[in-house]
Each structure stands twice: as structure tokens, then as C-alpha cells.
Amino acid sequence: MSSFDESEAFEGASLAARAMAARGHPYLNELNPAQRDAVEALDGPVLMLAGAGTGKTKALTTRIVHLLNTGKARPNEILAVTFTNKAAREMKERVGRMLGQAIEGMPWLGTFHAICVKLLRRHAELVGLKSNFTILDTDDQLRLLKQLIALENIDDKRWPARMLAGIIDNWKNRAWTPEKVPASEASAYNQRGVEIYAQYQARLKELNAVDFGDLLLHVVEIFRAHQDVLEQYQRWFRYILVDEYQDTNVAQYLWLRLLAGAHKNICCVGDDDQSIYGWRGAEVGNILRFEKDFPGAKVVRLEQNYRSTPHILGAAGGVIRGNESRLGKELWTEKDGGEKVRLIGHWDGEEEARWIGDELESLQRGTRGLEPKSLEDMAILVRASHQMRAFEDRFLTIGLPYRVIGGPRFYERMEIRDAMAYFRLVVSPDDDLAFERIVNTPKRGLGDVAQKKIQYAARSNGVSLVDGARILLDSKGLGGKGAVELGRLIEGLERWRRMVGSPDRSHVELAEIILDESGYTTMWQNDKTPEAPGRLENLKELVKALEAFENLQGFLEHISLVMDNDQADGDEKVSIMTLHAAKGLEFPAVFLPGWEDGLFPSQRSMDESGIKGLEEERRLAYVGITRAEELCTISFAGNRRLYGQWQSAMPSRFIDELPEQHVEVLTPPGLYGGGYGAANPVGGGLEARVAEANVYNSPGWKRMQDRIKDRPVSQPKESRNQVIDLDAVSSHVMGERVFHQKFGYGEIIGIEGDKLEIAFDKAGTKKVISKFVSGADDIPF
Numbered sequence: 001m002s003s004f005d006e007s008e009a010f011e012g013a014s015l016a017a018r019a020m021a022a023r024g025h026p027y028l029n030e031l032n033p034a035q036r037d038a039v040e041a042l043d044g045p046v047l048m049l050a051g052a053g054t055g056k057t058k059a060l061t062t063r064i065v066h067l068l069n070t071g072k073a074r075p076n077e078i079l080a081v082t083f084t085n086k087a088a089r090e091m092k093e094r095v096g097r098m099l100g101q102a103i104e105g106m107p108w109l110g111t112f113h114a115i116c117v118k119l120l121r122r123h124a125e126l127v128g129l130k131s132n133f134t135i136l137d138t139d140d141q142l143r144l145l146k147q148l149i150a151l152e153n154i155d156d157k158r159w160p161a162r163m164l165a166g167i168i169d170n171w172k173n174r175a176w177t178p179e180k181v182p183a184s185e186a187s188a189y190n191q192r193g194v195e196i197y198a199q200y201q202a203r204l205k206e207l208n209a210v211d212f213g214d215l216l217l218h219v220v221e222i223f224r225a226h227q228d229v230l231e232q233y234q235r236w237f238r239y240i241l242v243d244e245y246q247d248t249n250v251a252q253y254l255w256l257r258l259l260a261g262a263h264k265n266i267c268c269v270g271d272d273d274q275s276i277y278g279w280r281g282a283e284v285g286n287i288l289r290f291e292k293d294f295p296g297a298k299v300v301r302l303e304q305n306y307r308s309t310p311h312i313l314g315a316a317g318g319v320i321r322g323n324e325s326r327l328g329k330e331l332w333t334e335k336d337g338g339e340k341v342r343l344i345g346h347w348d349g350e351e352e353a354r355w356i357g358d359e360l361e362s363l364q365r366g367t368r369g370l371e372p373k374s375l376e377d378m379a380i381l382v383r384a385s386h387q388m389r390a391f392e393d394r395f396l397t398i399g400l401p402y403r404v405i406g407g408p409r410f411y412e413r414m415e416i417r418d419a420m421a422y423f424r425l426v427v428s429p430d431d432d433l434a435f436e437r438i439v440n441t442p443k444r445g446l447g448d449v450a451q452k453k454i455q456y457a458a459r460s461n462g463v464s465l466v467d468g469a470r471i472l473l474d475s476k477g478l479g480g481k482g483a484v485e486l487g488r489l490i491e492g493l494e495r496w497r498r499m500v501g502s503p504d505r506s507h508v509e510l511a512e513i514i515l516d517e518s519g520y521t522t523m524w525q526n527d528k529t530p531e532a533p534g535r536l537e538n539l540k541e542l543v544k545a546l547e548a549f550e551n552l553q554g555f556l557e558h559i560s561l562v563m564d565n566d567q568a569d570g571d572e573k574v575s576i577m578t579l580h581a582a583k584g585l586e587f588p589a590v591f592l593p594g595w596e597d598g599l600f601p602s603q604r605s606m607d608e609s610g611i612k613g614l615e616e617e618r619r620l621a622y623v624g625i626t627r628a629e630e631l632c633t634i635s636f637a638g639n640r641r642l643y644g645q646w647q648s649a650m651p652s653r654f655i656d657e658l659p660e661q662h663v664e665v666l667t668p669p670g671l672y673g674g675g676y677g678a679a680n681p682v683g684g685g686l687e688a689r690v691a692e693a694n695v696y697n698s699p700g701w702k703r704m705q706d707r708i709k710d711r712p713v714s715q716p717k718e719s720r721n722q723v724i725d726l727d728a729v730s731s732h733v734m735g736e737r738v739f740h741q742k743f744g745y746g747e748i749i750g751i752e753g754d755k756l757e758i759a760f761d762k763a764g765t766k767k768v769i770s771k772f773v774s775g776a777d778d779i780p781f
């Protein structure tokens with residue numbers, strides 16, 4: 001069993017000493033009384049359950065500083081879990097700023113996955129792995145499953161590998177090993193799910209590999225089976241802090257409960273309204289169960305929002321009110337003024353991207369009396385990553401610097417994956433998937449037949465593919481050009497492996513050598529397709545990216561975990577990301593494009609999970625709007641090209657839920673009012689576009705026109721395609737939670753004109769006039 005590295009403890013102690021010296025920092029004074037309460041209650045369980053922008057993350061970060069400052073824990077004795085790498089980086093920076101120095105000694109501040117990789121490397125042997133195991137990405141995972149499915153003669157058209165991958169992932173999120181999958185799941189994947197899951201796990205072990213879900217699963221298994229290891233970590237992690245607790249899945253929850261089980265010094269913060277990972281097995285119930293799991297927990301509620309203007313909060317509150325299953329929290333702000341949330345409809349997605357590009361530039365220059373803003377202060381948050389393409393194309397055209405956050409897009413490119421497979425193979429010789437990927441890339445005359453022979457040699461000798469290839473060559477089982485080339489590849493791999501860690505050569509130089517000597521770079525240099533130069537540039541970029549790491553292994557680990565692909569140069573950039581990736585972040589100006597039914601809320605999510613799916617989509621809308629500090633712009637397009645076909649779209653039902661008093665409807669360019677659409681030849685000029693609009697029959701388009709003309713369309717309230725009735729007085733719906741000044745909170749059980757029948761929580765059932773009633777989470781400003 002491995003033990004803790006002394007140098008880590010030493011490193012931690014020195015920082016703690018420095019932290020002590022920084023005592024007296026006024027960080028506590030920056031908090032409101034409720035936050036301060038949560039920060040100063042250092043021992044025992046604490047739950048902070050509060051809405052967006054109320055300073056949960058700020059309090060959590062301050063708590064870390066306070067733990068260090070009071071000498072309660074050394075930096076390496078604090079386990080702090082956040083949701084994304086970006087959030088972890090920011091937290092480290094914030095702690096550093098408060099302490100007045102850069103923070104290096106917090107090895108256990110990171111995402112669940114990053115922390116579990118470290119734990120698993122220490123104890124890999126306890127689950128039958130070696131400590132240099134490979135972490136597979138979804139692509140490799142699918143390839144492996146496909147092989148197993150093929151061996152079982154299952155028709156993967158009817159039973160796609162992707163489906164099985166989803167099922168297995170789900171089981172792992174619930175911390176079910178193949179033996180633990182309950183009988184109720186036996187029918188999964190045509191009754192074969194559990195069986196293939198077991199084979200898949202066995203195969204991963206042979207390959208000395210894990211998938212993403214395994215990182216947690218294995219560590220939970222280790223903790224369950226080895227009390228001594230668990231106790232060691234229970235003692236070591238004296239304080240545990242968790243951000244975004246509403247999005248933990250069962251495996252993560254068990255992991256935390258095991259670690260906190262002894263001392264119970266655990267502080268979790270979250271917001272039930274921001275639970276957006278139900279589709280990945282997150283259980284919002286975890287946060288609601290906290291007080292049961294940790295009896296006597298201190299529960300802190302925060303209600304003051306420090307992030308957004310009243311209009312932004314009002315809009316967000318109006319949308320989230322549509323959800324039935326929520327605790328219902330009130331938010332208020334001391335801020336006043338600010339612009340209303342802006343709403344605009346466009347002809348199509350390209351025009352939406354053009355308009356947003358122009359808006360970004362005018363915000364940069366300063367517009368509508370606003371101070372000029374940096375692109376760093378602006379973000380575009382999309383529901384689905386395919387929406388990014390239009391923005392990327394547009395921004396490239398107009399030379400607007402941007403970055404994509406949240407998806408490892410750069411690393412998903414073919415040439416990058418190939419190069420990484422070479423690196424992986426050099427670091428982990430038994431990484432068969434990497435070998436399969438590059439054995440004939442560049443072409444080495446090793447086609448299907450040769451590859452089958454290698455596979456056979458490996459299988460029959462119970463060795464890795466590289467060793468199988470060696471055996472095949474030794475036994476002269478392969479001839480011709482293929483044999484010569486395979487021999488060179490194997491020699492190359494051995495040579496490069498010997499160079500790993502050599503003092504004569506940095507890992508960056510080694511990476512270049514690998515790409516050159518393997519013939520991979522030459523392959524693209526000789527390629528005459530238009531993409532080849534770009535691919536060579538990407539490879540250069542990859543080598544450049546290596547510089548930031550100590551060695552190849554560290555880099556590979558980072559890549560398999562990386563969620564962000566920010567380019568590191570100094571330019572200001574606008575950020576593009578999915579709503580999921582935007583959790584916890586904030587920007588002065590936020591654009592929310594693509595608010596169309598089917599896209600957002602996503603049709604798939606509604607088809608798969610019905611009302612639960614819709615509610616999760618609505619929480620995403622809430623997350624999106626509440627990222628904005630000053631400006632929030634929501635847009636939709638009447639037409640969109642999806643998978644090569646034009647589709648007409650209706651504005652999102654969430655648009656209908658935006659309270660009118662917080663929204664300003666803008667006139668789109670190219671229609672009434674000119675804008676660049678009129679001057680833009682691509683758009684066909686104003687008249688052409690109006691003519692187009694007139695013959696165009698989509699109800700969504702019609703509604704958009706009606707809205708633009710400020711002519712409310714009256715439709716029954718229950719219609720899901722109803723528009724915001726700009727002139728109507730605010731109305732209520734059955735089942736809505738409301739607040740009455742005299743009788744308090746209650747639920748509407750009857751509506752008759754302007755009279756409402758309400759079952760009040762405390763005052764019983766009463767009939768009241770609607771104007772004395774406000775939505776339960778209207779903000780009192």
C-alpha cells in the first residue's frame with residue numbers, strides 16, 4: 001500500500017506557515033452575516049443551500065482561507081471538490097489572492113475526476129491495475145465495446161454500442177460494479193447488458209485502462225473493501241468542501257460520505273434550482289438529504305444576490321417559477337437600474353451569429369451610453385455544442401477573437417488524437433487501443449489481415465498487441481513490406497520509451513522526435529488536401545501545449561480530464577460555451593442564442609424524461625440568465641439548418657415565461673428598421689427579406705413578426721406556444737406558488753377572473769383578489 005509522500009506534507013506546511021503570517025486579512029469583513037456564519041463554523045457538517053449569485057462559492061473559498069489562517073488544516077489536508085477544471089483554477093486563484101500569494105500546495109483541490117485519478121494511481125493494485133493505467137476517452141470506450149459486441153454476434157445496428165456505453169455509464173454513476181447491478185436491470189441491452197459490462201471491465205483490466213466512470217467507481221470500491229486505506233484518508237482529509245453539491249451523482253455522494261464519515265467536517269454548497277446533470281445520474285436528492293446524513297448539520301441560507309441587476313433576476317425568477325419540484329427560494333439585490341433583458345428574433349442562425357458578432361463589437365466600443373467592455377466580459381452560452389459552429393465561423397470571418405470553453409474540441413481533432421495515441425503508447429506499452437489506432441497510420445502496409453495476425457498472436461499468448469507484434473515478427477509470421485515497417489515501428493517505440501525521463505532531452509523534444517520518426521508529420525506534409533496545412537499547425541500547437549507540463553504522462557492525464565481548451569495567449573477573447581459548462585461562472589454581458597422549442601428546451605431531453613426533462617431544461621435556462629451581471633440578451637431564429645436541412649422553429653416556451661416587465665423586445669435587422677440586413681447583399685436586401693417573411697408560413701415566424709410589431713397575440717394561457725402578452729396584466733396559473741401580503745405563502749387552487757382561490761400554508765383556503773398576490777419568488781426591490 002502506498003503511503004503519503006512526505007514532500008507533500010512539507011510543501012503544505014511551509015505554505016501554512018506563510019498563510020499564518022497573512023493573518024489579519026480583512027477577508028471576513030467582505031462577507032455578509034450569513035456567509036460569515038458559514039465560514040466561521042469550521043467544525044462539523046455545514047450546508048449552504050442558496051440561489052444563484054448569492055456568494056456560495058465565495059463563502060466556500062473564504063472558508064478554505066480561514067481554515068488555513070486559523071491553522072486548522074494544512075493546505076494538503078483540505079479536500080475541496082469543484083465541478084470543472086476552470087472552477088478549480090479560479091478557486092485556487094481566489095484563495096491565493098486572499099492569502100496574498102500564489103497557492104501551490106493544495107494538491108486535493110480539483111474536480112472529482114482529477115482527485116480520483118490521483119487516489120487511484122496510489123492504490124491501483126488494489127483493483128488489479130498498474131499505477132500507469134490509461135484513461136480512455138469516449139471514442140476508445142466505444143471502440144472497445146464494439147469489439148466485445150461483435151464477438152458476441154450482437155447486431156449493433158439494433159443494439160448500438162453507444163446505447164450500451166450509456167447504460168454502463170449510468171451504472172457506474174450509481175457505483176454499481178457488474179456484481180452489484182440489481183436484478184431489476186437484468187433486461188438492459190437485450191438481456192446482455194450486465195454480462196457484457198462484466199466482460200468490458202475485465203478487458204479494461206487486461207488493457208490496464210479505465211474509463212471516466214471507473215475513476216470514481218474504483219476508488220469507492222477500494223474504500224469499501226479496504227478499511228485501512230479509507231481510514232488513512234479519513235484522517236488525512238481533515239476538512240472537506242464541495243461546490244455545486246446539487247449535481248453530485250450517487251457514486252460521488254458515496255465517496256464523500258465515506259471520506260467524511262469519521263470527522264464529519266464537511267461543507268457542501270449548492271442550489272436545487274441549478275441541478276442540471278440529472279441526465280448524467282446527478283441526484284438533487286443528495287442535497288436535500290444532507291441534514292439526514294449529517295444530523296445536527298448547520299444549514300445556512302443566503303438570499304442576497306450580488307451578481308445581477310434586478311431585471312436579470314426578475315427574468316430568471318419568472319422562468320424558474322414554472323418548475324413544480326423546487327424548494328422555492330427568494331433572491332433580492334441591492335443593485336438598481338440596469339437594462340431590461342433584451343429579446344430578439346432572427347430569420348436564421350447565420351443572421352443570429354452575425355447580429356451577435358456586431359453586438360459584441362459595439363459593446364467593445366461602448367454603446368447605448370455603456371462603458372466600453374472587454375471581450376473577456378462577454379460570453380455566448382449555447383444549449384448544444386453544434387450551435388457553436390455558426391459563431392466560430394462568423395467570428396473567424398470578422399476576426400473577433402474567441403475561445404471555446406468546456407469541450408475538448410481541439411483535442412478531438414483527428415491528427416491530435418493520432419499524435420496522442422503515439423504518446424500514450426510510449427508511456428503505456430500495453431495500451432492496445434492506441435496501438436490499433438496508429439499501427440497503420442501512416443500507411444505501413446499493415447492492413448486488416450496483418451492486424452488480425454497481430455491480434456491473434458497477442459490473444460493466444462495473453463500479451464499486449466505490441467508484444468504480440470514482436471512475437472509475430474520473431475516467428476516470421478508476417479512478411480514483405482509490412483514486416484519491415486512493423487519492425488521499425490516496434491523499434492521506434494522502444495527507442496522513444498527509453499528517452500522518456502532522460503535528462504538529455506525534454507519531453508517536448510521527445511514529442512517532436514516521435515512525430516517525426518514515426519513518419520506521422522511526413523504523412524501530412526505529403527498530403528495535398530486543403531486541410532493538411534491546418535493539421536500540421538495543430539500538431540505544432542500540440543507540441544507547444546506540452547511545454548506547460550513536466551512530462552508526457554502529466555500531459556496525457558491532463559488531456560483526458562481537460563474540460564477547457566483556452567488558448568494561453570494574451571488576447572482578449574469572447575467565450576463560447578454550453579450552458580452546462582457555464583455553471584458557477586459570471587460575465588457582465590451574456591448572450592443566450594437559440595431559444596427555440598426543440599433546441600431549447602431540447603426535444604430529446606423532453607422525449608426521454610418528460611416533465612422531469614423539461615424541468616431540467618428550465619433550470620438550465622435559469623443557470624443561463626443568472627450568469628449575467630449587467631446585460632442579458634436572449635435570441636431565437638425562425639429557421640435553422642440542422643443536419644443539412646432547413647427546419648422552421650418556434651420560439652422557446654421559456655420565452656413565454658419571461659415576465660414582461662423585465663424584457664425589452666428588439667427589432668431584428670433586415671426587417672422594419674433597416675439595420676445591416678438592409679445593406680447586406682447576402683441577406684437579399686430589406687424588401688426581399690420582408691417579401692420572404694410574408695410568404696413564409698411558420699407559426700414561429702408569424703409570432704415573431706407579431707411580437708416585433710408589438711401587437712400581442714391573444715392565446716389561451718395553457719397553450720405552450722403562447723407569446724408574452726406585453727400589455728396584459730400579470731396573470732397566474734393553477735398550482736402556482738404565490739405570496740399574499742397578509743396570508744403568506746400558498747398555492748393557487750382556483751382562478752375566477754381576477755379572483756384567486758388559494759390554499760395558504762398557514763392561513764387555510766381563502767379567496768383573494770389577484771392584485772394582492774405576487775409570485776412566490778418575485779424579488780422585492
Ligand code: ATP
Pocket residue numbers: 030031032035050051052053054055056057058059271274305306307583584585586626
Ligand atoms: P452560483 O450559484 O452561480 O455558483 P454563487 O452563489 O456561488 O453563484 P459567487 O460566485 O460566490 O455566487 O458570487 C457571485 C458574485 O457575488 C461574485 O462576483 C462574488 O464576488 C460576489 N459576492 C459574493 N458575496 C459577496 C458579498 N458578501 N459582498 C460583495 N460581493 C459578494
Ligand code: MG
Pocket residue numbers: 056057058243584
Ligand atoms: Mg458558485
